[in-house]
Amino acid sequence: MRLMGDVGHLIVSVAAFLGAHSLSNWKPLRAPIEARYGKQGFYLGYSVVSTALLVWVIAAALNSPTVVVWEQQPWMRWVPPLVMPVACLFWVLGLAQPNPFSIGLGGAGYDPARPGIVRLTRHPIIWGLGLWSGAHILPNGHLAGLLLFTPLFLLCLMGARILDAKRRRSLGEAHWRAMADLAIFEPHALLTELGWKRILGGLALYPVLLWLHPMVIGLSPLP
Template identity: 50%
Template sequence: MELAELGLAIALFLFSHSLTNRPGFRRRAEARLGGKLGFILAYSVLSLALLAWIVAAYRAAPVVLLWEQAAWMRWVPPVAMLPGCVLLAGGMVSANPFSIGPGGKGFDPARPGLLRLTRHPVLWGLALWAAAHIVPNGDVGALMVFLPLLGLALVGPRILDAKRRAGLGWSEWARLAALTGRPRWAMITEMGVWRLLAGPALWAILVAGHEMVIGASPLP
């Protein structure tokens, strides 16, 4: 029963996420909720509630092991999550006309910052997070949580690229996209100190709160 509840919580989370990609639904929701800000706040509350349900259902689910955890596997999440957190935190505070984040307002094509590395830093950060947690967690419940998220994070860039091309027009999208995916040392100075420090800060917060929320230490 507990695994069924976990599956239901995950399915509802993914379904709620898919609704935001439907322009008709989003327009109607924004009209009912007082505009874009109201929609974002309502969706954020819903997402947090569903995530809390997923965590609670996962902790209550029976452990059905598919592979045993080796000692080296425990190193994978904390090591992989450091660059993952740099992508996640940096992506959420960097202007981005291509992908998940605060939007394209303020984006400077001459100083793309983290976007020199990838147009989709948040999604690749989520992909690292999901993949790293699969390695040491060889139980059915963990795979139910992390495999769908990994799949979404890997498919998401293609879907978003197609949407942005349609919205910006091919020539404008190609012009902006040509500035991304080409890492250079300039990326570090363009990001600025506070964006660079946001990643390690997020990593430290996640490590500190992991045992309290999940019930297990993330450190080897």
């Protein structure tokens, strides 16, 4: 009973997190909130709720019993340390500039002639979250780990397509396509527009997460 109760708690928390994401697109709920507080107010509130629910999911996973699905191999522990620096770059670069295509600071101030990280992907924050969750699936081959990371990874895979469809509708197909066509991948232009300060900021986030990981999760992330 204790086993099922702890796993059930994790399942409920994951369902609540995914449910909140689905409800954020439900017009009868979203429209009145945006009418009263504006889009920025809605996104701020959603970010707070989403973060709180993610903390709940992680706490429930940490308190769940260990039910092994596959045994961890030594090489699997190398996957997160190798992938996470790239995820950190996507997070910082995605939050450091306006982006009308995806989650982040919004589109105000976005310069289509200098798309920055959008030259690489329209959804840098989602890519970062996908890399984070995907990299943690292999070394966490237990039930709690799979219930935590697999839904988040799948949500990231679907999220880019969902956001593209939403932005096409809200921006208009012609305007969306015109901006997307300008965001051509050119390595030199990409590095110039990102700037070394942003790149170094993304890389600097990684050692901070390494330092916090044992205190928050209780385990060293290093092999």
